[in-house]
Amino acid sequence: MRRLKLQMQVSIDGFVARPDGSNDWIAAIGDKESQDLVVQQAREIDLIIMGRKMSAEFLSWWEKTVDGDKKNPEYELGKLMVDLPKIIFSRTLKSTNGRNARVENGDLRTEIRKLKDQPGKDIIVYGGANFVSNLIKEDLIDDYILYVNPIAIGSGKRIFDGDKKLKLLKSKAYSSGITVNHYQPEK
Numbered sequence: 001m002r003r004l005k006l007q008m009q010v011s012i013d014g015f016v017a018r019p020d021g022s023n024d025w026i027a028a029i030g031d032k033e034s035q036d037l038v039v040q041q042a043r044e045i046d047l048i049i050m051g052r053k054m055s056a057e058f059l060s061w062w063e064k065t066v067d068g069d070k071k072n073p074e075y076e077l078g079k080l081m082v083d084l085p086k087i088i089f090s091r092t093l094k095s096t097n098g099r100n101a102r103v104e105n106g107d108l109r110t111e112i113r114k115l116k117d118q119p120g121k122d123i124i125v126y127g128g129a130n131f132v133s134n135l136i137k138e139d140l141i142d143d144y145i146l147y148v149n150p151i152a153i154g155s156g157k158r159i160f161d162g163d164k165k166l167k168l169l170k171s172k173a174y175s176s177g178i179t180v181n182h183y184q185p186e187k
Contacts, residue, residue, distance in 0.1 A: 003122045003142040004049075004112065006132060007041060008159065010146050015156035016129050021053075027149045027176045034147065034174050035077060041145065042080040046121040049112075051131025052090035058126065059086075059098035087115075089131060112140045129157035136164060143184055150177035 009026045010016050017023050050058060058081075065078030072078070086101040089111070093103050104111055112135070115123060125135060135141050136159060144166060166183035173179045 002116045002118065002120055004116060004135070004140055005041075005045070005122055005124045005143040005145060006135070006141045007038070007124055007145045008127060008132065008147065009149060010159075011149050011151055011153045011156070013152040013154065014158055014160070015153050016127065016132075016159055017157040018153060019156050021128075021157065025149060025151050025153050026147075027151065027178050032073065034176055034178055034180070035073070037174075037180060039077050039080065041124065042077065042084065044122060045124045046084065047115065047123045048081070048084050048086040049115075049123060049125045050086065050088055051128045052088055052093045053130065054126070054128035055086075055088040055090075055093075055096065055098065055101070059096070059101060063099060108134060109138045109140065112138075116140075129159055132159045133161055136160065139185070141185070143182065146181045146183070148179045148181060150179075 008016055009023060011025060018025070062078045062081035065072060065074050066082050069075070082099050084100065086098065088096055088098075088101060088103045089108060090103055090105060094105070096103055125132060125141070132141075165186040167186050168181060168183055170182040171179060
């Protein structure tokens with residue numbers, strides 16, 4: 001059975017975005033060491049899932065990255081992000097022009113369970129906040145890989161709504177100040 005892994009940037013005070021959805025506070029941008037970890041994690045999966053709200057920006061960013069300068073330090077990761085199949089979960093969006101992307105309008109719990117039952121590598125979810133919150137509420141996430149940034153932003157969007165007991169499996173600090181924590185839910 002495939003595992004659903006959440007990989008998400010989070011502030012030290014538990015926010016994944018500012019109230020307006022921006023993430024200008026993320027420290028990992030441009031950090032080679034952290035970026036290498038993201039590349040490694042992308043090689044361990046064969047499907048990306050995300051919510052509608054973040055999909056347009058995600059698809060546009062990575063497609064522009066691979067269509068640009070191949071010497072760009074984000075090119076390798078961009079190539080993976082564009083080439084990997086992506087499913088955008090939405091109740092309103094019917095189609096997308098994103099490369100290797102499709103839209104899924106079915107019941108979230110049912111469709112994720114179907115994906116997890118298929119053969120293949122693991123699945124990764126990159127966000128957004130509301131989509132991830134719904135996955136957490138449905139107990140669909142098997143691994144939480146949280147990139148904890150050394151900044152408190154004071155307010156914003158969270159992914160946890162209520163109690164969620166997690167077991168820390170691994171933690172590593174990077175020179176950017178980010179600490180990557182890998183958790184699994186306690187059953």
